[in-house]
Amino acid sequence: xxxxxxxxxxxxxxxxxxxxxxxxxxxxxxxxxxxxxxxxxxxxxxxxxxxxxxxxxxxxxxxxxxxxxxxxxxxxxxxxxxxxxxxxxxxxxxxxxxxxxxxxxxxxxxxxxxxxxxxxxxxxxxxxxxxxxxxxxxxxxxxxxxxxxxxxxxxxxxxxxxxxxxxxxxxxxxxxxxxxxxxxxxxxxxxxxxxxxxxxxxxxxxxxxxxxxxxxxxxxxxxxxxxxxxxxxxxxxxxxxxxxxxxxxxxxxxxxxxxxxxxxxxxxxxxxxxxxxxxxxxxxxxxxxxxxxxxxxxxxxxxxxxxxxxxxxxxxxxxxxxxxxxxxxxxxxxxxxxxxxxxxxxxxxxxxxxxxxxxxxxxxxxxxxxxxxxxxxxxxxxxxxxxxxxxxxxxxxxxxxxxxxxxxxxxxxxxxxxxxxxxxxxxxxxxxxxxxxxxxxxxxxx
Amino acid sequence: xxxxxxxxxxxxxxxxxxxxxxxxxxxxxxxxxxxxxxxxxxxxxxxxxxxxxxxxxxxxxxxxxxxxxxxxxxxxxxxxxxxxxxxxxxxxxxxxxxxxxxxxxxxxxxxxxxxxxxxxxxxxxxxxxxxxxxxxxxxxxxxxxxxxxxxxxxxxxxxxxx
Numbered sequence: 001x002x003x004x005x006x007x008x009x010x011x012x013x014x015x016x017x018x019x020x021x022x023x024x025x026x027x028x029x030x031x032x033x034x035x036x037x038x039x040x041x042x043x044x045x046x047x048x049x050x051x052x053x054x055x056x057x058x059x060x061x062x063x064x065x066x067x068x069x070x071x072x073x074x075x076x077x078x079x080x081x082x083x084x085x086x087x088x089x090x091x092x093x094x095x096x097x098x099x100x101x102x103x104x105x106x107x108x109x110x111x112x113x114x115x116x117x118x119x120x121x122x123x124x125x126x127x128x129x130x131x132x133x134x135x136x137x138x139x140x141x142x143x144x145x146x147x148x149x150x151x152x153x154x155x156x157x158x159x160x161x162x163x164x165x166x167x168x169x170x171x172x173x174x175x176x177x178x179x180x181x182x183x184x185x186x187x188x189x190x191x192x193x194x195x196x197x198x199x200x201x202x203x204x205x206x207x208x209x210x211x212x213x214x215x216x217x218x219x220x221x222x223x224x225x226x227x228x229x230x231x232x233x234x235x236x237x238x239x240x241x242x243x244x245x246x247x248x249x250x251x252x253x254x255x256x257x258x259x260x261x262x263x264x265x266x267x268x269x270x271x272x273x274x275x276x277x278x279x280x281x282x283x284x285x286x287x288x289x290x291x292x293x294x295x296x297x298x299x300x301x302x303x304x305x306x307x308x309x310x311x312x313x314x315x316x317x318x319x320x321x322x323x324x325x326x327x328x329x330x331x332x333x334x335x336x337x338x339x340x341x342x343x344x345x346x347x348x349x350x351x352x353x354x355x356x357x358x359x360x361x362x363x364x365x366x367x368x369x370x371x372x373x374x375x376x377x378x379x380x381x382x383x384x385x386x387x388x389x390x391x392x393x394x395x396x397x398x399x400x401x402x403x404x405x406x407x408x409x410x411x412x413x414x415x416x417x418x419x420x421x422x423x424x425x426x427x428x429x430x431x432x433x434x435x436x437x438x439x440x441x442x443x444x445x446x
Numbered sequence: 447x448x449x450x451x452x453x454x455x456x457x458x459x460x461x462x463x464x465x466x467x468x469x470x471x472x473x474x475x476x477x478x479x480x481x482x483x484x485x486x487x488x489x490x491x492x493x494x495x496x497x498x499x500x501x502x503x504x505x506x507x508x509x510x511x512x513x514x515x516x517x518x519x520x521x522x523x524x525x526x527x528x529x530x531x532x533x534x535x536x537x538x539x540x541x542x543x544x545x546x547x548x549x550x551x552x553x554x555x556x557x558x559x560x561x562x563x564x565x566x567x568x569x570x571x572x573x574x575x576x577x578x579x580x581x582x583x584x585x586x587x588x589x590x591x592x593x594x595x596x597x598x599x600x601x602x603x604x605x606x607x608x
Contacts, residue, residue, distance in 0.1 A: 054495070055497070092492065093492045093493055093494040094491045094492050094493060094598060095491065095493055095494075095497055096493050096494025096495045096497055097494065097495035097496050097497055098494060098495060187501075188500075188501020188502060189497065189498045189499070189500055189501050190489050190491060190500035190501055190502075191491070191598075192489065192504065193598065193599040193600065194599060194600040194601070194602060194603055195599060195600065195601055195602060196602070196603070197567075197602075217525065219521070219523040220518045220519070220521045220522075220523035220524035220525070221518060221524075223518075223521040223523055224514050224517050224518045224521060227517065228510075228514065228517075233510060345599060350501055350502060365501060365502040366502070366506065368502065369502065369503070369504060369505055369506070370511070373504075374504070374600050374602075374603045374604060375487065375504045375505045375603070375604040376603075377514070377515065377518050379603055380526040380602075380603030380604065380605045381524065381525045381526045383526070383602065383603045384525045384526040385525065387563075387564075387567055388564075391564075391565070
């Protein structure tokens with residue numbers, strides 16, 4: 001058992017030496033449910049998931065089941081999925097449309113905003129003294145809608161989401177992730193979910209900054225793509241044969257909430273490739289790629305550099321972002337939910353660009369389940385590595401030697417200037433170090 | 447009207463398919479599909495009331511994409527199948543009916559698949575398949591397969607075939 005007071009010594013992010021205990025120790029896991037998941041802003045979904053009054057989706061914040069719901073007045077709420085009486089779950093579906101939520105144990109019924117509507121025989125049994133204002137479903141105290149992406153926090157005292165993400169984080173999220181200036185993203189219905197071995201941070205740190213693993217972990221995928229290209233077989237596979245000029249982006253660098261952006265593309269190689277790929281989809285797709293690029297350049301014309309796209313990313317703590325370089329590819333947004341110290345669940349949904357022609361939207365969704373998805377040819381190889389790590393790292397004697405997070409240490413800022421946040425060399429472990437800086441700050445705060 | 451002999455022939459086809467998969471004879475397995483096959487695994491969800499359908503399935507492959515999945519494991523670099531999973535495909539509840547098109551049969555079956563990986567890692571997969579089998583060259587080929595996995599949260603990433 002490792003106590004929080006030891007973190008100063010064993011999470012030495014400055015030197016890139018971090019104890020495996022952060023991934024494998026039960027006590028740290030227990031603490032981080034309160035200190036990380038109880039304090040951070042967490043993504044709980046997208047407003048497209050609750051378009052109509054009565055629409056809801058269920059999700060988790062850390063280990064806590066929650067409901068994201070739009071009430072009859074159109075207001076969005078995040079409610080803890082827990083009956084106030086005995087703690088039974090009141091909503092059992094992945095998504096749906098409802099008039100209210102009822103408990104199956106004693107029949108307490110709640111309005112969509114969480115207010116207690118009534119309890120069976122309440123006048124008789126509670127003598128008209130049941131305080132309905134007090135005994136509603138708990139509403140998660142902080143809520144923020146960032147260009148459609150819904151965040152919530154259990155910490156009533158957390159800074160505003162804009163302050164939490166910082167100016168740089170807001171810029172990257174709004175511009176490069178949610179492409180707000182291009183019409184934004186549209187969520188496709190349905191959670192794609194799978195159980196996955198390993199602590200949730202193993203996958204979060206992978207998304208926030210690990211482009212080093214790609215050539216080894218996904219070598220089988222690359223070989224298949226190459227083989228099919230050489231045989232000139234027309235096959236829809238994610239293009240991996242790009243020679244892009246790409247950097248590691250960091251928002252919240254050295255301060256605040258880390259957001260990593262992996263393989264930020266600065267040249268026009270991906271754009272040129274997209275034009276070629278779009279030709280297979282027809283003129284409408286080509287026109288859209290061209291016009292989109294024009295709008296994007298216009299919107300960024302005051303910047304010294306205008307990144308086209310990014311590969312991977314993560315918003316601390318557990319929001320994974322797969323951009324896969326190209327707007328022709330669906331965005332895979334993934335939540336890494338903790339499920340005990342050595343397991344997590346991936347809850348994933350797909351986004352496509354709202355203004356894209358239908359043929360592009362359909363093709364974009366198809367890419368998702370070939371790639372970073374439970375049935376894809378990429379994600380399962382990552383999972384396999386985590387499973388092997390769990391087998392090795394169960395014995396605490398194997399925690400004594402720190403993990404090496406020292407890649408590009410001291411070279412973090414050797415990248416072009418001109419964008420909010422920091423751009424540095426890629427691959428790098430700068431964002432993993434930033435992840436553990438902030439994780440330690442939250443864990444140590446009393 | 448499906449005859450008893452036809453039914454036995456189809457059951458035999460499905461059992462042989464299961465043996466090919468459990469023997470890792472994936473090239474021979476691919477030969478069981480027509481060139482125009484559609485292979486679909488829909489997303490399973492618990493939904494309530496009036497909601498939009500899921501935006502996309504878990505898998506929707508054509509023959510080339512199925513082939514790509516097999517080829518990936520044959521590269522020797524596909525970590526998720528190193529060492530290869532041991533699988534046991536148990537196929538049961540087979541129903542054979544006339545298909546919508548002459549020369550095609552609609553075949554329903556249930557499966558229980560245990561996947562064993564490395565020392566103790568495992569997954570249990572249960573579900574149903576709805577196949578369209580087409581008469582080709584005196585035998586049958588799978589022209590369409592829909593796999594309904596009985597899980598809203600999959601037990602692990604998919605690296606085996608159903």
